[in-house]
Amino acid sequence: MTTPHVHEPVFLTGDEFSIPTFRLLDPDGCLREGATAPQLSRDHARRIYRAMLATRVLDERMMAAQRQGRLSFYMQCTGEEAAVIGATAALDDADMIMAQYREQGALVYRGFTFDEFMNQLFGNELDYGKGRQMPVHYGSRKLHYMTISSPLATQIPQATGYAYGQKLAEDGHCTITFFGEGAASEGDFHAALNMASVHAVPVIFFCRNNGYAISTPAVEQFAADGIAPRAFGYHMHVIRVDGNDILAVYEATRQARRIAVENNQPVLIEAMTYRLAAHSSSDDPSGYRSKSEEQIWHDQDPLLRMQKWMLGQQWWSEEEEKELQESLRREVLETMKRAEKRPPPPLDSLVSEVYAEVTPSLQNQFDQLKRHIRKYPDAYPRGARSLDPEVAVDSNDQGER
Ligand SMILES: Cc1ncc(C[n+]2csc(CCOP(=O)(O)OP(=O)(O)O)c2C)c(N)n1
Numbered sequence: 001m002t003t004p005h006v007h008e009p010v011f012l013t014g015d016e017f018s019i020p021t022f023r024l025l026d027p028d029g030c031l032r033e034g035a036t037a038p039q040l041s042r043d044h045a046r047r048i049y050r051a052m053l054a055t056r057v058l059d060e061r062m063m064a065a066q067r068q069g070r071l072s073f074y075m076q077c078t079g080e081e082a083a084v085i086g087a088t089a090a091l092d093d094a095d096m097i098m099a100q101y102r103e104q105g106a107l108v109y110r111g112f113t114f115d116e117f118m119n120q121l122f123g124n125e126l127d128y129g130k131g132r133q134m135p136v137h138y139g140s141r142k143l144h145y146m147t148i149s150s151p152l153a154t155q156i157p158q159a160t161g162y163a164y165g166q167k168l169a170e171d172g173h174c175t176i177t178f179f180g181e182g183a184a185s186e187g188d189f190h191a192a193l194n195m196a197s198v199h200a201v202p203v204i205f206f207c208r209n210n211g212y213a214i215s216t217p218a219v220e221q222f223a224a225d226g227i228a229p230r231a232f233g234y235h236m237h238v239i240r241v242d243g244n245d246i247l248a249v250y251e252a253t254r255q256a257r258r259i260a261v262e263n264n265q266p267v268l269i270e271a272m273t274y275r276l277a278a279h280s281s282s283d284d285p286s287g288y289r290s291k292s293e294e295q296i297w298h299d300q301d302p303l304l305r306m307q308k309w310m311l312g313q314q315w316w317s318e319e320e321e322k323e324l325q326e327s328l329r330r331e332v333l334e335t336m337k338r339a340e341k342r343p344p345p346p347l348d349s350l351v352s353e354v355y356a357e358v359t360p361s362l363q364n365q366f367d368q369l370k371r372h373i374r375k376y377p378d379a380y381p382r383g384a385r386s387l388d389p390e391v392a393v394d395s396n397d398q399g400e401r
């Protein structure tokens with residue numbers, strides 16, 4: 001690109017142009033005038049809608065379970081189902097997903113079962129992570145969903161790296177990484193976009209701009225017009241989309257995937273949405289935002305918007321809605337009860353599968369732990385007391401050192 005020379009100083013701020021928002025559906029579920037619906041079959045639309053409803057039901061029940069004291073922690077996707085599931089539905093099921101923590105809808109869409117969710121949430125013996133992570137840190141190798149890690153934005157440069165590998169392998173796949181607008185304040189975000197652009201890799205950066213980073217509203221996070229304009233600094237394709245409009249998110253991501261896979265170009269998508277629920281089970285939004293603000297966004301509920309569209313298409317009915325809601329609620333309760341009853345992972349999983357072999361120092365710590373449990377069995381959960389009988393209890397051992 002050549003830069004024209006001027007004879008007067010010209011300062012630009014980015015206000016010279018505005019980034020439009022791509023929207024196809026109105027909140028009442030009708031296609032906007034002049035808009036064309038994406039090519040989406042009835043079966044595909046039903047798969048998407050079921051995943052949205054299943055995510056909503058799962059979130060409601062598990063938040064209630066947390067309030068009952070059955071679960072230590074939970075995070076809801078509520079209000080952002082169209083953004084997450086619409087994007088996932090536009091990908092190939094074998095494309096890699098690197099998510100933040102609020103994207104369980106992507107897993108639901110790909111077929112992660114309620115049993116698999118529950119095993120992770122309760123950290124029982126069937127949890128793939130062996131109870132080593134907090135609830136909601138899911139992962140599935142089979143479903144190409146990288147395990148969640150809590151430190152914000154780490155997944156973004158990892159996605160660039162993963163997609164670079166996909167480019168080298170020429171396997172026709174791409175990576176999508178989901179993150180909040182808050183996480184986009186991390187340096188990792190910028191490093192990831194720059195690397196992706198310079199090395200021309202097939203990665204989709206999907207920002208869920210849901211208005212808040214815990215209690216900090218977007219207006220206190222950045223001065224510019226959202227996250228989208230940052231793409232220009234890296235010479236990257238970018239689109240802003242109504243994140244509560246499933247059809248628009250689907251179509252934007254479908255086309256972004258084409259750019260990524262066919263041209264080996266990264267794309268930034270900024271989905272404008274709203275976190276309808278609390279940040280997590282540890283948060284109370286009434287301290288930092290008004291009920292009237294929340295109401296405005298309840299009226300934009302992405303689930304209801306798609307439901308209305310589906311009913312209008314005659315691809316869904318009130319009876320099917322009722323039936324599915326009931327069966328999902330039943331299934332969530334049944335799987336939760338099953339997972340709660342299962343024992344925790346075996347004690348030695350604390351040290352096994354950390355390194356190829358258990359190192360002497362880990363073994364030493366583990367032996368001390370076992371002696372401690374023998375000495376103070378009542379201080380440990382039942383599952384922890386399944387001890388190796390060969391470990392002698394040293395009566396002089398004070399346990400904690
Ligand atoms: C590096 C780092 N800093 C701070 C935190 C604490 N923290 C967890 S979530 C969060 C807010 C993130 O907001 P956003 O990225 O917008 O995602 P949202 O929760 O809105 O989906 C913060 C500050 C963290 N997990 N990691």
Ligand SMILES: [Mg+2]
Nearest residue numbers: 180181212213
């Ligand atoms: Mg946010």
